[in-house]
Amino acid sequence: QVQLVESGGGLVQPGGPLSLSCPASGLPFGGFAMSCYRQAPGKERELVAGITSDGGSTNYADSVKGRFTISRDNAKNTVYLQMNSLRPEDTAVYYCRGRWALIGMDYWGKGTLVTVSS
Numbered sequence: 001q002v003q004l005v006e007s008g009g010g011l012v013q014p015g016g017p018l019s020l021s022c023p024a025s026g027l028p029f030g031g032f033a034m035s036c037y038r039q040a041p042g043k044e045r046e047l048v049a050g051i052t053s054d055g056g057s058t059n060y061a062d063s064v065k066g067r068f069t070i071s072r073d074n075a076k077n078t079v080y081l082q083m084n085s086l087r088p089e090d091t092a093v094y095y096c097r098g099r100w101a102l103i104g105m106d107y108w109g110k111g112t113l114v115t116v117s118s
Contacts, residue, residue, distance in 0.1 A: 002026040002107050004096045009112030012086055016116075020081040022096035022109060029077040030054075032100050036070060036081045038092035038114075045095070049081060053100075064090075086116045 008020040020036070035050035049070035051058045058070050069082040079096060096109040 002098075004098055004107055004109035006094060006096050006109045006112040009094060009114045011115045011117065013118050014086060014088060014116055016086055017082070017084045018086060018114060019083065020094055020096075020112060020114075021078055022080075023076070023078045024096075024098055024107075025077065027098065027105070027107065029098070030074045032098040032105070034070075034072055034079040035097045035099070036079070037095045037097060038090075039095070039111075040089075040092040043092075048094070051079065083114070086114075088116045090114065091116045 003025045004022055006022050012018045033053050036048045037045050038048050039045040049060045051070045051072055055072050067085045072079045093111040093113050095111045098107045
């Protein structure tokens with residue numbers, strides 16, 4: 001059974017940091033491109049950051065460039081999202097996604113809530 005389980009969400013003050021992690025199980029993690037999405041209340045789910053299967057390339061939404069960093073540890077089957085200088089508009093449920101397009105495998109976690117508020 002494939003599982004992606006996000007953790008690390010919570011309440012943080014504006015300007016503060018927060019680190020999310022997403023360990024994966026039940027899949028050949030090293031073959032999957034991993035990404036983090038978020039969905040704010042009343043808004044569509046959007047891509048925040050992505051990283052290739054070997055960790056060699058990353059991409060970010062313009063709104064988080066320079067503040068968020070995605071990384072992965074293939075030995076631990078885990079992807080990380082370091083979020084700095086958080087803003088109230090970063091408040092959302094954050095989701096982890098693993099995708100191996102070549103073989104049509106696509107999995108999502110259940111999400112973790114991040115609230116940025118004073």
